[in-house]
Amino acid sequence: MNIQTSDIKAAIDALEPYMINTLSGFVAAPSVSGREEPAAEFIEQELTAMGLEPERILLNNDLLKDLPLYACPCDPDNGRYNLLARFVPENPTGRSVLFNGHIDVVPTGPESMWTHPPFSPVVRDGWLYGRGSGDMKAGIVCALAAFKALENLGAQPAGIVGFNAVLNEEDGGNGSLATVHALQNALSKARLTDFDAAIIPEPFAETLLTAQVGVFWMFVELTGKPAHVAYMNKGVNPIEAGIAVMANLKELEAEWNAPENRHPLFKDEPHPINFNLGTIQGGEWNSSVPCTCTLGIRIGFFPDRPVEEAQRIVSERVRTTVARANEALTVSIRFEGQFGPGVVFDLEAPPMKALAQSHAKITGEEPRRIACTATTDARIFRLMSDMPVTCYGPVAKDIHGIDEAVSIESMKRVAGAMAQFIVDWCGVQPRT
Ligand SMILES: [Zn+2]
The missing domain is CATH 3.40.630.10 (Zn peptidases)
Known part of the structure; x- marks a missing residue:
């Protein structure tokens, strides 16, 4: 026909x-x-x-x-x-x-x-x-x-x-x-x-x-120590630690985007690897050092990196940043939602x-x-x-x-x- x-x-x-x-x-x-x-x-x-x-x-x-x-x-x-x-x-x-x-x-x-x-x-x-x-x-x-x-x-x-x-x-x-x-x-x-x-x-x-890039979602839960703001230094602020975590991850994102680290099929893309802070939850009100902070982050990575390796590298960065911010902070990381090489x-x-x-x-x-x-x-x-x-x-x-x-x-x-x-x-x- x-x-x-x-x-x-x-x-x-x-x-x-x-x-x-x-x-x-x-x-x-x-x-x-x-x-x-x-x-x-x-x-x-x-x-x-x-x-x-x-x-x-x-x-x-x-x-x-x-x-x-x-x-x-x-x-x-x-x-x-x-x-x-x-x-x-x-x-x-x-x-x-x-x-x-x-x-x-x-x-x-x-x-x-x-x-x-x-x-x-x-x-x-x-x-x-x-x-x-x-x-x-x-x-x-x-x-x-x-x-x-x-x-x-x-x-x-x-x-x-x-x-x-x-x-x-x-x-x-x-x-x-x-x-x-x-x-x-x-x-x-x-x-x-x-x-x-x-x-x-x-x-x-x-x-x-x-x-296409690989992607995973991660949730970083930080627990600090609440305190009255009048004695703020007695507390440990997990939201501020979360901000530091994200700043550090942005450095890793820049590293992965650097021309010498790129997968060849992505060499012409302006910014192929994107780490996005999509959600943030925590705190009770303005005059207390908050108890907890949870970051919902989306991580991208190139096809030549196994997803488990990307998760390990990113998790290590998070843990190192948190430990540096304050040893009294606890962190737990869970992977939920998007996941794919x-x-x-x-x-x-x-x-x-x-x-x-x-x-x-x-x-x-x-x-x-x-x-x-x-x-x-x-x-x-x-x-x-x-x-x-x-x-x-x-x-x-x-x-x-x-x-x-x-x-x-x-x-x-x-x-x-x-x-x-x-x-x-x-x-x-x-x-x-
Ligand atoms: Zn779609």
Whole structure:
């Protein structure tokens, strides 16, 4: 069956209202990590409406906890689930692909800072605004639109096309881990061997990912000695010690970013290694030396360093700084939340080259390649399977910030490239 690139573009153009409506409904289903149910229900309905039969893959941390990529969770399982749907042609003659996207979003920050409420999506000047619009509900909608565009052209994939909507990406990664584990252990109708390639439509501006840093979260709990401020020197202040800890970690961050210490794929990034103090808790009120201080820190590191080594180096720095600040301080460190080594992706693998060519056919330009200074679920596929994987998704702005938005034109280009990829990689047959 012959489908021209111009046909794909026209079919995607016609789907613009569908894409806007679907993404709006998806964004309006709030799904901060740990409480993803509204978005899971929404996408379950969408997949069902497409004639697919989404399977619920339950998050069961007891099943996952001994896997090397398991991240100590911030939230209980609570019956939360991924949704995995497959289109399986009656007579498969082609290759296959899995589109994998996370439905969880990060916290919004104060709603008063948003121009429009974060879960009340609006379209303005070609952008769709709302928490999770860019990161990464738009990418999931692009994959659905690619499939629909081919349907509207009277075609269907000649190989299996899968859609996996996962939770818990932003603060762990156990969502994708649960699906890959289920696929590998016959815990789902689908099997890992169903898929020849995985594409994760994260909002990286139509680039292909060559590598990503490793990331872990740590919580540093400092305990000091409370005292009346009138006799402050009798006390030991753990919050002030926490400030010293962070200052010292920033020196380590600068060391790891130094040109001579860089992984070659990250040499052109302005600041690839980021240590972020994301939360700080402690103290009772202004006139007491506080009892405790807890720092919530995100650490990045290059792919050539094992995650356990990065954790050891950072922990040693923390302990040394605390001991130097005051011997009376006690410190405990726990690792919880995001946890994953850095990885390099093979963009010369045949499906990845096909994806680059699909992008070029739709846009007229070869896609740029980037090394990502954050982590993505691509590590799970890269390290637990032989399946080539990368990220490829639309242009977005202010993800994890205020007034997050995604470009609708970019969504159309990405959906077009995905449809072209299905045509070129999986092949198409007349729709049955
Ligand atoms: Zn994301």
